[in-house]
Amino acid sequence: MSISLGLERVTSLLHALRSPQKSFQVFHVAGTNGKGSVCAYLSSILYQSSLTTGRFTSPYVIHPRYSISINEKPVAKVLFDDVHRLVRSMSKREAIDATSFELLTATALEIFYRKGIDIAVVEVGLGGRYDATNVDYKVGGVLGTVITRIGLDHQGYLGDTIEDITHQKTGIMRRDVPVTVHGDNDENARKIILRDAAMENCPVTIVSPTSLRREVDDHGLEGVRLDTKSFGTINLSDTSLNGSYQHMNLACAITAIDLAQALLPTVTPESIREGIVNTKWPGRLQLLSANEFTGDDRQQHVLLDGAHNEQAATVLSDYVETLRKKTKDGRITWVMALSGNRNCKEIMSLLLQRGDRFYPASFGPVAEMPWVRPINTEELKYAATDLLGAKECVLSVDGAANDIIRDACKHDSPVVVCGSLYLVSEVLAGLPDKYL
Structure with missing residues (x-):
């Protein structure tokens, strides 16, 4: 229903x-x-x-x-x-x-x-x-x-x-x-x-x-x-x-x-x-270490945030600026999925900057909410290519969300996973309970 x-x-x-x-x-x-x-x-x-x-x-x-x-x-x-x-x-x-x-x-x-x-x-x-x-x-x-x-x-x-x-x-x-x-x-x-x-x-x-x-x-x-x-x-x-x-x-x-x-x-x-x-609120500007995904000693951050609308994306963008300032080239690697009723280009335009990298992602069926579906990754690719101005900045990996994040971490820049709390949920499901 x-x-x-x-x-x-x-x-x-x-x-x-x-x-x-x-x-x-x-x-x-x-x-x-x-x-x-x-x-x-x-x-x-x-x-x-x-x-x-x-x-x-x-x-x-x-x-x-x-x-x-x-x-x-x-x-x-x-x-x-x-x-x-x-x-x-x-x-x-x-x-x-x-x-x-x-x-x-x-x-x-x-x-x-x-x-x-x-x-x-x-x-x-x-x-x-x-x-x-x-x-x-x-x-x-x-x-x-x-x-x-x-x-x-x-x-x-x-x-x-x-x-x-x-x-x-x-x-x-x-x-x-x-x-x-x-x-x-x-x-x-x-x-x-x-x-x-x-x-x-x-x-x-x-x-x-x-x-x-x-x-x-x-x-x-x-x-x-x-x-x-x-x-x-x-x-x-x-x-x-x-x-x-x-x-x-x-x-x-x-x-x-x-x-x-x-x-x-x-x-x-x-x-x-x-x-x-002692307040915890997983999936909202939640900073993790890349080694949770790569299994090695990488030191960069992976940021999880369920920002899914323009207002939330603006807030996320403000925080991501603090991460940009800590990198050599100011680049961010994005892993993003959005629900099908969202204007992907409007949200992405608030976040992506020229020179950034972008991985389109998806998420599986949402329990008891069959009407929630992700935007097709090809649509995300098209919007990201237009915003970033270079096809080589838009990358693809087959696999689950955590497989995509693992590949994103190889670029040695902060990785931001965002666009849907359902994407973030899939990421957290593959991590130890201490992050919940």
Whole structure:
């Protein structure tokens, strides 16, 4: 089944599974880019604050069960398979005909109920207003919602304008519940956010770049800090995630917790710091050593990033510039795959520079999402040749993603693997679990 937005099927499915004996509280996160990172920070901080924490994010890495975590670890395969089987059979028995994502959402919530979690961090799948995650969370209620950066994406489902798309994202707002907003949003998006928040009487806190203080500590180390009402000054530079943009994502996560502090008495400045330090978010500006692919002593970096739209590609490009400056000739070797509904040339033009090398890649069938298919590698080659201006810069290797990366590493320049989280998933599936 393809994408089909709406709350009727998932609501019927959850009702058929019966109301839980114990509910939980929720942080709900929507946006175009950055929402996964915000969820990762939120769940890590809450777990370090002695709260039994569930997290549901999408799209998944490697396998659908990796989208569901309890206390920062993917749920056990036996538990996932058992609950997912139950949910699928319930959908069939009740003639609900739930979509794959609705089945996965119901599986996540049922697992959370069974494990008796205290709090869930839930990432919207697509849009927000009619996304399967936008269900009634019963007694526990929503502690806070977060709206990250919004861009033009999924227009076929959410609308053609930034205003239309933003209105879909703001659908996760709950009456009287605080909303935290990423301050780098377009002015038109911000107007819609404020308008829709006022209609739900939601207090809004906008985290702007000026909310972050850059200063040098007593040891001469430059840091980025955020002042909070409840926890004092938090050092955002403690994060292990790459990319300066993560400071804003982290600030959004901390602000959402700060606004809900009265209902989160176990959160302390110390637990926030531990949460920041221990946050993991694989496949997003994830730096690996080339020897993981070559088996020798090569020292260059391989960067994995699931950037799949223009906004994310711009952020990736900014980070890749730091890698270019560390090379002798400034060249980057790209390994890229894109989903079939993407404008490959627009995204590639934001990343590739003359002199770079390019390897087209693909990815296999995506579990439970048969409508997701990669762009043909010949189309990628054509676009790359046009952008790079030289056929010899566009290379090909038959084999799986990690075989292509192994060949790309022979050029002794940084290798960037990007364009689709499904490509990145295939790469991670062939590496040790420590990278997940």
